[in-house]
Amino acid sequence: MCLAIPAEVTKILPDEMAVVSIDGVSKEISIALIENLAIGDYVIIHVGYALTKIDPEEARRTLDLLCEFSAERQEAVQ
Template identity: 50%
Template sequence: MCLALPALVVERRDGDEALVDLGGVRKSVSLALVPEAVPGDYVIVHVGFAIGRIDPEEAARTLALFAELEAGR
């Protein structure tokens, strides 16, 4: 099974690198597959690579579902 998570692009870095925020966790990822992504965009991240852009409303719904799952633990 694969898991890809929505993350907010915080800043672009050198080359194809970017800093993203996922629920307060910041991580460097590659934007090589989504070169048009800019700070403020949400991207789907899988194993250190942004694999697509996602609508902010869809990202919010997905993140809310993850928060529900976490609360039910």
């Protein structure tokens, strides 16, 4: 199963790269597939590539659902 997750762009780097934040965790990714990206934009990332921009509200809802799923999974394991 593949999972693409939303992340906020926190820094634009040279060579079509950027730093994104995923719930406070920073990751360097390629932004070669997206034009006109700015700091503060949200993108969907998969295996180190930004695939598309996403609405900030949709990004937040998705991250909240992932967090909720993780919490429920932790409870089930215990």
